[in-house]
Amino acid sequence: MHNVTVAFAALLVMLLSYFFGCFNGSFMVSHFIIRDDVRKHGSGNAGLTNFYRTYGAKYALLVIACDMGKTVAACLLGSFFFRCLGWDGTLGTLLAGLGCELGHIFPVFYGFRGGKGILSGGTLVLLLTMFITPLWYLLVKSPDTLHESLHFLLIEDEYYVPLILQLLLVEFIIDVLKLASLNTPDVLSNSFSMLGALILGDFAVQARWLVPEVLVYMAFVAIANYAQHSYEMGYAVKLCRMALLLLIWLFDWWGFIGGILGILTLIASTRPLIGKGYLYPFIPFNGKDLWALLHHRPIDRNNS
Secondary structure, three states, X not given: OHHHHHHHHHHHHHHHHHHHHHOOHHHHHHHHOOOOOHHHOOOOOOOHHHHHHHHOHHHHHHHHHHHHHHHHHHHHHHHHHHHHOOOOHHHXXXXXXXXXXXXXXXXXXXXXXXXXXXXXXXXXHHHHHHHHHHHXXXXXXXXXXXXXXXXXXXXXXXXXXXXXXXXHHHHHHHHHXXXXXXXXXXXXXXXXXXXXXXXXXXXXXXOOXXXXXXXXXXXXXXXXXXXXXXXXXXXXXXXXXXXXXXXHHHHHHHHHHHHHHHHHHHHHHOOOOOOOOOOOOOOOXXXXXXXXXXXXXXXXXXXX
């Protein structure tokens, strides 16, 4: 009976998230704001790339906000739903992200012709890369307060090195392997990186310096870093993740909440090389530019 309940809950979360994903940002912005259909231009795809090539960067910001927002909302809904049932919220997040991705690519409202899923999938990967290791560390840091349904996250093997040092050490080792592969001849670089990671990982587990759970989570994070759109973005996420780990080590849940607020403040206050800000015209607020972004005016009155 328990397996049936889990399967029904997973199906329900994926179905709801699928409908979240069906609200295609490119189509909605082009239809309701520009009064056009992006699928009639360019490649005919209702994705961000075709939208950007057709209408430019001005309206593409709205598409990005819409597609990223629906992914975040779906993941939060899946996590909240599973936690209300007393299960692992991470599983709900993954299922919701998968459902939203499928809805974005194959939307039932638009004849199953959607985008390529790059933006929504990238948002999911970004969230997991940023928060999966801090959340896991936060949950296993105080095993006595952990709900019974989440006990599978606990570490059963004995270890000598504190978890926070293990996580930070693996972050450093990953960078060392990257540098070593760059200075190795191309013929040997891939084999050297894989072989070095396997040998170091196996030795560290046998010596009880690292636990297998740390290696699994960090392996996912290392691979997911390559899904970022730039090398610099990957390292920005890495530094934020390490700061979250340190704040959780010092202040537990308050550190996690403070870290998230700090990341949002960093995004709002950092000046990009081009433009006025990552959250402009919301932060700093400019009502005129915001209205110009949301309100489409034709070049000529007869061209509406």
